Amino acid sequence: MRNYGDFLFTSESVSEGHPDKVADRISDTVLDAYLEADPEARVACETLVTTNRVVLAGEVRGPAAVEKTLIDRAREAIKDIGYDQEGFSWKKADIVSHLHAQSADIAVGVDSAGEKDEGAGDQGIMFGFATRETPELMPAPLFYAQTLLERIRDYRKQGDPRGAGLLPDAKSQVTLRYVNGKPVGVNSIVVSTQHEANMSQDTIREMVKQTARDVLPEGWMCPDHEFYVNPTGNFVIGGPDGDAGVTGRKIIVDTYGGAAPHGGGAFSGKDPTKVDRSAAYAARYLAKNVVAADLADRCTIQLSYAIGVSRPLSVYVDLDGTGKDVDEARLGALLNEIMDLSPRGIRQHLRLNRPIYSKTAAYGHFGRIPDPALDNFTWENTDLAAKLKSALNR
Template identity: 85%
Template sequence: MRNNGDFLFTSESVSEGHPDKVADRISDTVLDAYLEADPEARVACETLVTTNRVILAGEVRGPEAVEKTLIDRARAAIKDIGYDQEGFSWKKADIQSFLHAQSVDIAVGVDSSSDKDEGAGDQGIMFGFATRETEHLMPAPIFYAHNILERLRDHRRSGNELGKGLLPDAKSQVTLRYVDGKPVGVTSIVVSTQHEANMSQDRIREMVRETVGEVLPEGWTCPEDSFYVNPTGIFVIGGPDGDAGLTGRKIIVDTYGGAAPHGGGAFSGKDPTKVDRSAAYAARYLAKNVVAADLADRCTIQLSYAIGVSRPLSVYVDLDGTGRDVNEERLGVILNEIMDLSPRGIRKHLRLNRPIYTKTSSYGHFGRVPDTALDNFTWENTDLVESLKSALNR
């Protein structure tokens, strides 16, 4: 997304009850179970969900006792999301696990030894992004798309008048108008939310309209004829009963809503030795600190890795013409100096070898507020600002 001119830009989000997000949640539940038992566990878990059926597949390396708990943990995750319907119920769903031991060919290239640092778990490119559009340094369209669904979730879980009768599956889409590259208002909103059969669409529209009003800045609400709620009408059958879900299918929802590049790798179900996940977190962390240090209004960072090689092959910085007397090439060198960007270095710096991933599985991996008690979302911290400034002034 360009940083100047007048244009419209749209991003979408999906709720925790969307079939793909149910799959992400279960995969990250499996990951957290292994990391809770062993911080050095290896996990690559894929989940399929459909009508009253859940299938786990992939590779793991960790305590055998964990595997015996996974079906119960998956069932608890489904219950927490809120599914106890005829076509998809935490009580009745048939859950099967086909997880097996990690390939020794992958392990030999990834594990460290006395004479060799740990290598990346795969080749790939990862991107991080930050922009001044919101206080959390996220693109505004995805930020508000997430917030609308989070607020609907909060109302649904509390059982108050703005959530009574709503069910877990939902999608949102927000289109913003930009003037001279800055967001100034909403031109259209689309929200589809699953609901109980006896609810009127007029009532659902009122509930969504009021919820959206709680989220958007004052004066940003779109005209009524551009406000779409359940455009196709009734939405009772939803979640995995309405559509099959798979881990890792919502990578743009998980990142920047299309406002920045994505390397293509998904996050959920992967332990942090997989640079698809950990290096994407590191790239967001670095980009956010660059913007927080007032070095630029926008920052895109790309990292690249080769399987079995510990250091990144490249560190690319693009300030999109918004930098303040900063040489992008020098900034890339400095970022590589002030943070160890090897897989082990990233995990240590951001404290990633902990069971912190279940909460990342819905409403975006970025732009979240760290919970000091859980010490999660550490990649959203801006504690590199002073180090960056000092290094640039050398």
Template identity: 65%
Template sequence: MARNNYTFTSESVSEGHPDKVCDRISDAVLDAFLAEDPLARVACETFATTNRVVIGGEVGLTDQEKLHEYMGHIDQIARDCIKDIGYEQDKFHWQTCEITNLLHEQSAHIAQGVTGERGDEGAGDQGIMFGYATTETDALMPAPIQFSHAILRRLAEVRKSGVEPVLGPDAKSQLSVIYENGMPVGVSSIVLSTQHLEEMTSDQVREVVEPYIREVLPEAWITDKTEWHVNPTGSFMIGGPDGDAGLTGRKIIVDTYGGAAPHGGGAFSGKDPTKVDRSAAYAARYLAKNVVAAGMAERCTIQLSYAIGVARPLSIYADTHGTGEVDPADIERAVAKSMDLTPRGIREKLQLNKPIYQRTAAYGHFGREPEADGGFSWEKTDLVDTLKKAV
């Protein structure tokens, strides 16, 4: 039996967090290749530490002879990302950090697995992917992660606009959300650690950030009982890769549902959409969101599984967590009827062969507004009628 009264905690990290710097660079590299070749296959990893960024991985192009030509842009792509994030520290500066590019041609064996022996496009790897949706927020996302993201996005806005120039790029937020009768009603604790560019006490930092936190959270959620922990360890002036090394793909729970739903294990950033770690996770979120938007359940988890070189999913699983108006087995059948879940079918339905990924690298891949150029297409609810007819 599902619990209705409890406290659940999720965290988010800002675009200046060391791991998110790496996610951003990896996705920017992916976007650059997709802009030149929509069929590019990219698996890009980034490592960052004091005054150094290392980029590695594999790239496959329709015209592989152009790979060397495109490689000349990687250095500037990384610097542009670091500059936009806001790093101009002595030991991590967009102009002076050393960038090493180790990207190389994609393995022919991986390429043949994706192409498939029969010429049909197979999955880029084996694996399991999960999607989730819930009615507890307008975005059909879990409240703790959605509002943790929102706090950091708001602080980034006022930092970049110059309204709060004392704030630095590196930050983390964490909310413990109180649930009653299965819905969020308040926060028992708020944790925020943010880099600052001048000497400040924890109390002084709180004076800066508290108005924005209150602006983002529902008014009734903060009470006299809410605990505040703002920069609880004191000074936080050295941030980003100078303070702690970063690596692509280390914030997978931040990227998805904040721990409120399962994660298949694979990271997203730096991977082109033939990699089902990314595309099938987007498809699973799309399906779960449309199931909930169709009124079939208040909560829904969708799992998809794949084998490398095999086009169709090996299994489709649905769980409505006791909130369903429709039997989960019927949802599974409806999902299979309503969308082509081969890698090619997912890419075509969600229009994933576009340079739309750099913007996903911070503040979550889910719970965002669909954009005119195809960004966050998996957040649309345009499959509702199709699913209803398929049940």
């Protein structure tokens, strides 16, 4: 997304009850189960959800006893999301696991041995991004699209009248108006939310409108004729009963809402030796620290890896013309110096070998506020900012 001129920009989000997000949540629940038992476990879990059926597939390496708990853990995840409906119920769903041992060929390339350090779990490119558009240093359209659905979830689960009768599946889309490259208001909002059969669309519209007002800055609400709720009418049949869901299909929702490039790799269900996940977290961490250090107003970072190779093949920095007397090539080299960007180095620096992933499965992996009790979302910390500024001033 450009940082100049007047324009409209749109991002979408989906709730924790969206079928693809149900799949992501179960995959990350499986990952957490293995990491809880063994911090060095290897997991690549894919989940399919459909009408009262859940299928787990993929590769794992970890304590055998964990697999016996996975079906119960998947049920608990579905229960927490809120599904106990005729077509998809945490009690009645048929859940099967087809997880099997990790390929020995992959293990040879990834594991450390002798003088060889741990290598990347796959080849690929990963991007990180940060912008001053919000205090969380996230693109504003995605931030408000995510926050709107989070608030609807909170009202629903807390028994607040603003969420009464709403069900877990929902999508949002927020279009912001930019003037001179800065967001100044909402042009339109689209929300589709699952609901109980006896609710009127007028009631749902007023509930969602109040929630939008609760979330948006003063004076940012869109005109009434640009506020769309359940545009197709009733949305009673939803979740995996309405559409099948698969792990890893919401990668733009998971990252920056289209405001920044994406390398193509999904996150959920993958242990942190997989650079699709861990290096994307590292790139966000570095980009956020660059902006937090006031070196630029926007920062995009690309990292690239080869399977079995421990060091990144490239580190690229783009400040989108907002850099403050900073040479991008020098900054890229410096970032590679002050943080070990090998898979092992990233995991150790961000403390990724822990069961912290279930909470990442919905409402985005970035821009989240770390929970001190869980020590999660460590890639959102800005503890490198002072070190960066000092190093550049040497």
